[in-house]
Amino acid sequence: MNIFKISSKNLIRNKLTTILNIILVAFGVGILSILFLASTQISSKLEKNAKDIDLVVGAKGSPLQLILSSVYHIDYPTGNIPAKDAYKLMQNPMVKRAVPLALGDNYNGYRIVGTDSTFSNLYGLSIQKGSFWHQDLEVTLGSTVALTSGLRIGDLFFGAHGLTGNGDVHKQHAYQVKGILKPQGNITDNLILTNIGSVYKMHEEKHVEGHSHVSAEEAKEINDKQITALLIQYKSPMSVILFPRMVNQSTNMQAASPAMESARLFSLIGVGIDTLQWFAIFIMGIAALSIFISLYNAMKERKYDLAIMRCLGASKSKLFFLVMFEGVLVTFIGSCLGLLIGHVALEVIGANQESAQAKLTGLTAIPQEIYLIWIGLFIGALASLIPAMQIYKVDIAETLTKNR
Amino acid sequence: MIKISSLAHVYEKGRSLRFPCWEIADMEQWLLLGASGSGKSTLLNIISGLLEPSQGEVLINGTDLYTLPARGRDRFRGRHIGIIFQRPHLIRSLDVLENLALAAVMAGLPIDHERNLSLLHDLGIAELAKNYPDQLSQGQLQRVSVARALVNKPDLLIADEPTSSLDDENANQVIQLLTTQAKDNGAALIIATHDRRVRDHITKTYLL
Structure with a gap:
């Protein structure tokens, strides 16, 4: 029994909200990871194939x-x-x-x-x-x-x-x-x-x-x-x-010149990539908002839970961390799921691609994907910051004495 | 030993309350009596370190509760004071046994599952260990919250109207358990109540 378990138990209790939030984060991260992977693979393929050809x-x-x-x-x-x-x-x-x-x-x-x-x-x-x-x-x-x-x-x-x-x-x-x-x-x-x-x-x-x-x-x-x-x-x-x-x-x-033409090609594709990137960032923003709203709303009900934990000896900072952890946990799971979705989707795309020449694969990873997880964690922390601050405002004695 | 002296609390609306001095020796059992609105809950909240009084001091085993930093006070409460509320508040996402374990974890103490199970057994709710609060009746919930207050072997047990939601049989059992467990654990006991069924068991009274 630790903060991790208490958080995850609470998330499981609110299955639907949790699933919605995880899916939102996963989609955002998934799209970003597909973009990252595809553009890296395409550019490295372009480069590799044009190597030594002036x-x-x-x-x-x-x-x-x-x-x-x-x-x-x-x-x-x-x-x-x-x-x-x-x-x-x-x-x-x-x-x-x-x-x-x-x-x-x-x-x-x-x-x-x-x-x-x-x-x-x-x-x-x-x-x-x-x-x-x-x-x-x-x-x-x-x-x-x-x-x-x-x-x-x-x-x-x-x-x-x-x-x-x-x-x-x-x-x-x-x-x-x-x-x-x-x-x-x-x-x-x-x-x-x-x-x-x-x-x-x-x-x-x-x-x-x-x-x-x-x-x-x-x-x-x-x-x-x-x-x-x-x-x-x-x-x-x-x-x-x-x-x-x-x-x-x-x-x-x-x-x-292959170098010049593939650069030109990439600048043409770049417009589409940029658009998709903004779309993914937009989804991530919605995810953050959704997590914020659900945590904030839940605080009304959880006030009792948190007041009890205070009574049992938990400090304010511990409970602050507890609420933060919940938001971060959701986005962390979402980010990991998103990376998985990205890789699987790219592998499926690659398998169904007609041109064998530029085949994409989801079986490779790139270091930038770590950033996606960090971004996920950051969004989780940001979204749960204000709900977690509520901890410092809750009057335990009053909360517990009043009837629900 | 618990001692309160020159305690006063001013409510937000301006009403103020003064509390007579009170000394509770180790393992003494007291009833806190008073008409509703006389400040019973307020006094209990002050003694348990939840509500800072406008003036005066609360000494528990020589520790002045309100000179401790907030964090230290939380920890002190977790380890030395068990509280039973009028309404049984349990964490709804955790089952009964986990709710008991939570008390230890929040106070920073190791979890003793055997003791928790025997507490549940003494209260006649051993078979509910794996149930969630939503599945329990009011009486069962109250008994769980009594068990939870005892988990950390507190020096002081505070109960705010613990029997008001229980039938005669359950009320008797809870009072029995409170008094015997308080004794067994070397804890002093304060019960705030207007319940006649409780008055028969405890003689010392503090009147507000």
Whole structure:
């Protein structure tokens, strides 16, 4: 029997009010923790995937779209660029490493990326089983792809045209799984890697088959050998200013910086995050008010309880602490529940997310979440301060002598 | 030993009361008699350290109650004075046994469950130990509050109309328990009452 037990017994006695208050706090904290977790995870994912990529060169269009499609593999590519122009850029003395990408097909929503060995150097990929791709139509799977598709080394599968859906399957050629990558914790886990030749082959074949809807443009794409984008790493930081300008002005291609574009993207998302944040703070405010009102109202009835405890020898400060503790206990439970709700909700969101590329998870925690608990405790203390002050005003003798 | 001298209290409305000097030796049992409105409850509140008198002093075992700091007075009351009110006030969120334990905790003393259970047994309410105050009758509540006053083995037991809400049988049992328990615990006893059933048990009277 201690203050903790007396408080919790009293809270249990007023179940409905207690539950209401806990739920209010939990919702506020829950929303805040979802925001914290999601924005941290998104920004760290953006950062991780763009690591070591200084510049992306691709077809003219939206620079953000170019970055999203060729670095994060979320959006559709802006178009194609002539392979010979791209190879010319790759020879530029300012370029330390250039990775060509040929996109266009998918398998069950996982993108098939035509590239060369520089790609594995750029991302520091290593093999878990089997080997890297060597010839046309050989692929190496990202770890998540291997896990969810159930494909094993030696298995054959057909890619589908487009970046999502299984509508237009390339039935003529089957890819063969040669190896599976170690989990990297970045976008490459969700990619299927092959050489550029395989991607050409897929589309060549289609042409040869003589589909009536094949446009002249598509035929040209194959004849002139085009690629989707080029990931570039500079030799020296000096090139940051010169190189993009050179690309944008002297070629028919555009250059986009992942750092700048993801910053821009984040500032766009930021508006929504801010709004939600204020909404959560508003809910927390309501929670504080609700706790205040319920404690304050309860004081009328509890005056007797507290007067008895005074009679039994409790000091005013002890009872002050008792009332404070009740408010703080409610917000503490609410905060913990809120964090739980936040994590579970984010895990559920992550599980139902369509794009495997930016999957969110509720299974990680960030240090800022501790602040949420502190904020919860602070709100509890603030809301119970005035009701607890009543202790000092209660006239015990009068309270106990008067009839209820 | 309890001694009050030159005690006076002025009410907020201006009415003032003077109390005659009173000395209670160890383990003496007294009745506090007086017409209603004569200040019985006021005097009891003053003696139990709940209401500071306008003048005069209250000595309990040589301690001047109103020279103690507020906190010390609370603690002193918890450990040395057991109070039974006219209305049995129990904490409604705690069961009977927990209400008894609360008395020890609030006075900063260890909980003695065996003693608490035997107190309940002596009062004939042992089977109610796990019940909540809402489930008890007025008489049962009063007996619990008597038990609670005895929990800390007080030096002085103060009862304000303890039998007014009880039937003859219960009243007798409570008075018996008050007098015998007061004796057993070496406590002095003050009962403020106008109940004739009590007068037969105690001879010393203090009239207001």
